[in-house]
Amino acid sequence: MQADVENVKIWRLSDEPGRSVEDIVAREFPLTIILNDRELVTLLCSPADLKNLAIGFLCSEGLLTNKEDIKKVLVDETRGVVRVESSDGKGDADEVFKRFISSGCGRGASFYSAADVTGVSKIQSDVTVSRFEVAALFKEFQHRSELYHSTGGVHSAALCDSKNIIAFSEDVGRHNAVDKIFGKCFLEGISTADRLVLTSGRISSEILLKVARRSIPLLASKSAPTDLGVKLARDMGVTLLGFVRGARMNVYANEWRVHDTRP
Amino acid sequence: MQADVENVKIWRLSDEPGRSVEDIVAREFPLTIILNDRELVTLLCSPADLKNLAIGFLCSEGLLTNKEDIKKVLVDETRGVVRVESSDGKGDADEVFKRFISSGCGRGASFYSAADVTGVSKIQSDVTVSRFEVAALFKEFQHRSELYHSTGGVHSAALCDSKNIIAFSEDVGRHNAVDKIFGKCFLEGISTADRLVLTSGRISSEILLKVARRSIPLLASKSAPTDLGVKLARDMGVTLLGFVRGARMNVYANEWRVHDTRP
Numbered sequence: 001m002q003a004d005v006e007n008v009k010i011w012r013l014s015d016e017p018g019r020s021v022e023d024i025v026a027r028e029f030p031l032t033i034i035l036n037d038r039e040l041v042t043l044l045c046s047p048a049d050l051k052n053l054a055i056g057f058l059c060s061e062g063l064l065t066n067k068e069d070i071k072k073v074l075v076d077e078t079r080g081v082v083r084v085e086s087s088d089g090k091g092d093a094d095e096v097f098k099r100f101i102s103s104g105c106g107r108g109a110s111f112y113s114a115a116d117v118t119g120v121s122k123i124q125s126d127v128t129v130s131r132f133e134v135a136a137l138f139k140e141f142q143h144r145s146e147l148y149h150s151t152g153g154v155h156s157a158a159l160c161d162s163k164n165i166i167a168f169s170e171d172v173g174r175h176n177a178v179d180k181i182f183g184k185c186f187l188e189g190i191s192t193a194d195r196l197v198l199t200s201g202r203i204s205s206e207i208l209l210k211v212a213r214r215s216i217p218l219l220a221s222k223s224a225p226t227d228l229g230v231k232l233a234r235d236m237g238v239t240l241l242g243f244v245r246g247a248r249m250n251v252y253a254n255e256w257r258v259h260d261t262r263p
Numbered sequence: 264m265q266a267d268v269e270n271v272k273i274w275r276l277s278d279e280p281g282r283s284v285e286d287i288v289a290r291e292f293p294l295t296i297i298l299n300d301r302e303l304v305t306l307l308c309s310p311a312d313l314k315n316l317a318i319g320f321l322c323s324e325g326l327l328t329n330k331e332d333i334k335k336v337l338v339d340e341t342r343g344v345v346r347v348e349s350s351d352g353k354g355d356a357d358e359v360f361k362r363f364i365s366s367g368c369g370r371g372a373s374f375y376s377a378a379d380v381t382g383v384s385k386i387q388s389d390v391t392v393s394r395f396e397v398a399a400l401f402k403e404f405q406h407r408s409e410l411y412h413s414t415g416g417v418h419s420a421a422l423c424d425s426k427n428i429i430a431f432s433e434d435v436g437r438h439n440a441v442d443k444i445f446g447k448c449f450l451e452g453i454s455t456a457d458r459l460v461l462t463s464g465r466i467s468s469e470i471l472l473k474v475a476r477r478s479i480p481l482l483a484s485k486s487a488p489t490d491l492g493v494k495l496a497r498d499m500g501v502t503l504l505g506f507v508r509g510a511r512m513n514v515y516a517n518e519w520r521v522h523d524t525r526p
Contacts, residue, residue: 004417004433005413005414024413024414025414025416026414026415026416026417026435027435028435043436043439044435044436045434045435045436045439046417046433046434046435046436046439048433049432049443049446049447051446051450052432052442052443052444052446052447052450053434053439053442053443053446054446055445055446055449055450056441056442056443056444056445056446056447056449057439057442057446059442059445059446059449059476059477060441060442060445060473060476062476064449067449067450067452150268150287151268151287151288151289151487152465152486152487152506153288153289153465153486153487153488153489154267154289154309169312169315170267170309170311171308171309171316172289172290172291172307172308172309172465172467172489173306173307173308173309176306176308176309176316176320178319178323179315179316179319179320179322179323180312180315180316180319181315181319182318182319182322182323183312183314183315183316183317183318183319183320183322184312184315184319186318186319186322186327186330187314187315187318187330189330202415202416202435204435210323213322213323213325214322223415223416224414224415224416225416226416226435243415
């Protein structure tokens, strides 16, 4: 069984001098489910219990009803593939295959592969930000997240320069919240270059890729990143901040863009 | 513009006598994006800034690069449709259409429509649970969520009877965590009838539907439900608990399955 977590070297910023420490991040593993020789779906998941995940997914999608219908289940952990042979003809795999519908919290999008990064060039911005500026931005960000406070079920995202929030949005989906900001910037001609994106949600590879595609050099979250999020940030030249708590934060990639100057 | 939240009547359980109160939940709205007369995707989102969301989604997916390429954007808030006409021929809509890939936190699945509920019969279970039993189960659930505590980026799910956790799983995706439990039950012949599912994540319509399809009468979360989650729970006969904090909790649907008996 593969480990669900991975050790990464990070840069920890606090009132003590910044220092490099070992931290643990959750792994994000692409698993492809093949049903009766047909590629059905690729899920991004934690790499444990892959057989349970594949079978549970098929049950949830109505493609598997009785245990007796399972003819064979082959798990290839190295390649990230589970092959299932089933005699259940009831479910409509075509229907599942065709659907591409968002969830409240995420949606179908790309995992980290060569194809995904094609056309995304490494971010060149020289912009820097102070950890105290990040703290002030997050304070304002929290303040604006009123909907979140009233219902508890909504994610927020914001586009900022080092001093101000330029665009802010909320949505039941963390991907949607980020896309609403980008849509606004696109329609209103607001530049995203040299900017910082704040998000209330976790940093998965998909969110990282979304931000890198807009050439945004800094991404910050109150929450944790995944290992693929960290890897992509390093490869794409994005400065990735997680667990922001006031002026304390973890820097997972490209820490040179965050400095310690007090306001 | 449509409201992002909706008022619902809930049942609040605490050390005071249980009482009916008004609460606010986030709305979950299906938005279909049609690009050049082709239905591309249906997102579940908060129903504000639909134009920004549609355009931002197209940008993120590489289907829109220049503002000048947009010929027309028509937003139909009533039907939940945004039609975009674009002269951008660069992006590969076929590729986007074909992908059905999970995110770290959710994945493509169904929103609430007649088609989704076909074949799911209303849950008949007479099982009940005490709010103190729910509190004890959540205490054990939190204890087991060690991976969550170490990385902060993982969701947990569990299948329980009124006394014990029967199956437990963790995953970077809240949907995956639930499917891993169902897969285990399916493969090992563990009955899900009369059981309770615990989740660390928010209750969207998709999670509710997944649980209802397995005929599970009780679903409980530390977090909030959406309006569609509440509606589905009421329609399908699922008892829905949210914001569980010790023996205090909100009951959003079918409160008769939760009683006040001390252990």
